[in-house]
Amino acid sequence: MSKSRVETKKPMSLTKKRRIGLVLRWILAAFLIIFSIFPIIWIFSASIDPVNNLATQKLIPDNAGIGNFTELVSNPIFPFFTWMWNSIKISTITTLLTLTLTTMAAFAFSRFRFAGRQTLLKAILLIQSFPNLLAIVALFTISKQIGDVFAAVGLNTHAGLILVYLGGAMGMNIWLMKGYMDTIPRDIDESAHVDGANDWQVFTRLILPLLRPILTVIGILSFIGTYGEFIIARTLLTKRELQTVMVGLQIFTSGQYTQNWGVFAAGALIASLPIMIIYLVVQDLIVGGLTQGAVKG
């Protein structure tokens, strides 16, 4: 932007300087691009390299093939696609429930005035800034105790893990959502109330349709965050077939991973795909959400 200003002032005399600047910028850009995508290219090459070994992998593999991917499908101690399915299932359910809970709570915070409203909002924000990893022993204990009564929502169940994730749903999301709702004029719901609509009708028929952009942002960020989480999932789910793909990949690399590098690479690529696609499709939308205060989890 500072550049465009310079141009308008003295466009002719700086043409040569600009050209040099442009070349320099492209050289720098090339360097940056290499820095940012080299690991991806390298992991891609590892995934199609039949050598399957970290030490001897080449950047341009000999005899490239899909051997590592078929190994991924057939390996019984590495139920990769079960993990993928678990991850997608858990993230989707968590996201939908998070959206429901936060949107409804944000509606109350935005539309009603009640004692303790500000205190509650502040408390929600402050509590969320404590990483729940620090309370992981407590989370484990609570989950175990719940499971001792209702095994279906205790340790080693997806429902139990989703429940723990939902405990963190109230937080920044409510602020983002409430902030967005505050921009919708209250006159709209007041006139609807005059016409006899109740709160629920105002919420579902008037407000909700207007929330689509922010719902998308929060939904996507929530999905990405849940999908990438591994430490709580690893603590609460100890059975191999119940684990998520992030836990699986992490456990896989804690063993003899250097000799199974190609298979890991194939798994890593497939596991990255859903999130990569989401990011590249809705880039601009996410950028907006990020700048409003979300940090990648």
Add this chain to the structure above:
Amino acid sequence: MKNQTRSLGIVAKQTVSNLSTILTTIIIIVADLLLGYFAFRLARLGYIPLMIVIILIMLLISYAFLAPKARHLRWMAVGLSAWLLFSIFPILFTIYNGFTNYGDGHLISKAQALDQLEKQTYLPETGASYEWVAYRSADNDYLLWIKDQQGESQIVRRVDAEVEEYTWEVVPGERGIGALDAEGAPETIEGYERLNKIKASTDENLTQIRFGNPDNPVQIRSSSEAGEVVPRYDYDPETGVVTDLQTGTAYYEQEGTWVSRDGSVLIPGFNAVVGFDNFVEFATSPGLRGPLVTIAVWNFIFATMSLLLTFAVGLLISIIYGDPNFKGKKLLRSLLLIPYTIPSLITILIWRGMLNPQLGIINRMLESALGISPDWFNVPGLARMAILIVNMWLGYPYWMLVTSGALQSIPSDLYEAAEVDGANGWQRFWRITLPLLLVSVGPLMIASFIFNFNNFNLIYVFINGGPPIPTATTTAGYTDIIISYVYNLAFASGRGVQYGYASAISVVLFILIAVMSLAQFRFTNMWEEVSENV
């Protein structure tokens, strides 16, 4: 006419609202019954704190849906319940743990510990004694014939045998019992061999086995005598003293541990409040304090350097390529965004493979190009450098996105005025761009600092905090940050799990994070925003 339809409408609406009130009431009663039953079961298992939380949730939900005044709460009752159960309660629980000795040797309650102690038994050297004869089957099952001083005899089975009757009467002809000898012991038992004194004394298992009724077992004391096994520990509820009857040592209860006068300790102890002991021990014990200081200092350096590096690179990119006339901007942004689009766990694992000192591609390239092979995993300085490089790679796209947006909001007439005054590009950056940028992205910088301050994934997944600090008595490494140190302390310490210690540091970390977050909120004017829209 119009009036009539309206009043009809109101009647209809009231009926509907009455109906929905009834329906709500029924649903809430059912929910309350379920939660009440849940709380009751928790109480039966002794999980009192969790029971209290469940009852609070029950009250919250009932109040929200049944009290007319609380309509705002209906919208958040479920969310607040989850928040209470899995955000607030775990934090309180952790704080409480910080003041207890919760950890290996102290994992159970006092009642459970006493239960375990009561189950421990020993064979006294004096006391009730029996004559005995042993019988052994081909598959190493044993029977024991015993006769007490009154001359009553019986055959007893092993305590650990899964049978209904542990004792048999000695009746010849039944259960394969043959003729009796002069003492009254069977000469033969079908399926078993009678062991003579020599065979019995050379049998390795025999003296270890307990026979008879599990409540009152018998064990062989010597070649001629068997005795009754008795409980080893005696607990006096009034004084709290546990006495070891075998040695006569008295153990005195001390904050969850039974300690004797000469300092020996009973295993297990139990979970008890120990006050500020955990905090004091961290402050005074060199083996604990040393690594914690190293880790805390590195934690601040790591968070600061990560923020500066990612911010600087991101800002540089948005300044250089922010020019609207620069062709290929969109493509460049998509390419540079790629590190950000992959779940960080995966990219950290990839970097771990690439930086592997022996096998990784980077060291292989450095080796062939420059003849060097830095040991990223085992030299503290290099490991820290590697972590910062990886984090820069992970984080700069975020700042590229944020700053490119923020730069556009700086009014361009400011630059024009500056140029009129003769400011060069460097001055314009330091006097205009950076200060204005800091105002708008300052809160995000604090958020990013807090995020990196607790960036567990990177530290843990990369090389799990390594290389180890040699002077530490717990699992601690040179790249560990507080949160990863806490995690290892809780789960993977060389001294066993140490939930109490781990929670104590968590409490300190909670306070640190709270201070930083409050600073962030002040900067963001978030507090003010709350009241503005009222």
